Amino acid sequence: MSARRARLGVLVSGGGSNLQALLDAAGQADYPAEVACVLSNVPTAFALERARKAGVRAEVVDHKGFGSKADFEAAVLGVLADAGVEWVCLAGFMRLVSADFLKRFPGRVLNIHPSLLPAFPGLHAQKQALERGVKVAGCTVHYVDAGTDTGPIIAQAAVPVLPEDDEASLSARILAEEHRLYPLAVRLAVTGAVTLDGGRTKVDARVTGDGMALRSPGAPK
Numbered sequence: 001m002s003a004r005r006a007r008l009g010v011l012v013s014g015g016g017s018n019l020q021a022l023l024d025a026a027g028q029a030d031y032p033a034e035v036a037c038v039l040s041n042v043p044t045a046f047a048l049e050r051a052r053k054a055g056v057r058a059e060v061v062d063h064k065g066f067g068s069k070a071d072f073e074a075a076v077l078g079v080l081a082d083a084g085v086e087w088v089c090l091a092g093f094m095r096l097v098s099a100d101f102l103k104r105f106p107g108r109v110l111n112i113h114p115s116l117l118p119a120f121p122g123l124h125a126q127k128q129a130l131e132r133g134v135k136v137a138g139c140t141v142h143y144v145d146a147g148t149d150t151g152p153i154i155a156q157a158a159v160p161v162l163p164e165d166d167e168a169s170l171s172a173r174i175l176a177e178e179h180r181l182y183p184l185a186v187r188l189a190v191t192g193a194v195t196l197d198g199g200r201t202k203v204d205a206r207v208t209g210d211g212m213a214l215r216s217p218g219a220p221k
């Protein structure tokens with residue numbers, strides 16, 4: 001009998017390439033999570049097509065249709081509860097989630113951000129990195145807290161910034177790493193290999209090699 005898989009709700013607003021990475025991972029029989037529901041606040045998001053193609057429930061909750069953030073989030077929470085979601089993955093979801101929302105999924109909301117946090121939180125992280133002239137950029141998966149991109153870090157991947165890079169080329173290099181990192185970080189979180197320890201995370205020392213929460217040139221194997 002196969003082991004029970006954690007039920008993910010993936011919240012999106014756009015193209016959904018990170019959603020695709022999670023759908024692809026969940027397509028493997030030994031992956032410890034499945035995508036139970038994809039929810040977009042943008043009705044035209046291509047991510048919805050990806051969900052439907054994978055046979056996954058796809059829902060739209062358009063924030064524009066609600067008078068308050070609380071009402072919008074109540075509708076989102078209703079869909080997630082109906083789909084039996086246990087973990088929430090933000091994947092290019094362009095709305096901030098409130099402290100009340102987080103209380104419904106304590107320590108079970110993850111986000112991916114295209115910088116090596118705590119550097120360059122917020123919008124246009126890749127542009128911020130180029131403007132500061134950093135030589136190493138990357139991406140981070142973290143637990144979500146009430147701040148913007150401030151929660152405890154689960155996993156990071158680094159990429160070089162090349163002299164000829166512009167926002168598009170750097171974003172593409174980071175995105176390729178995001179697609180590897182998010183499934184890896186979700187695996188660590190839902191299996192309990194990474195746990196919250198105050199404001200930080202603790203990774204089980206038995207996690208090694210490709211399963212490690214660090215992807216970087218020169219990282220230990």
Ligand code: GRF
Nearest residue numbers: 015016017018092112113114
């Ligand atoms: C990614 O760069 C992610 O890190 C950021 O938004 C982008 C979403 O891309 N939060 P996609 O919709 O997953 O292709």
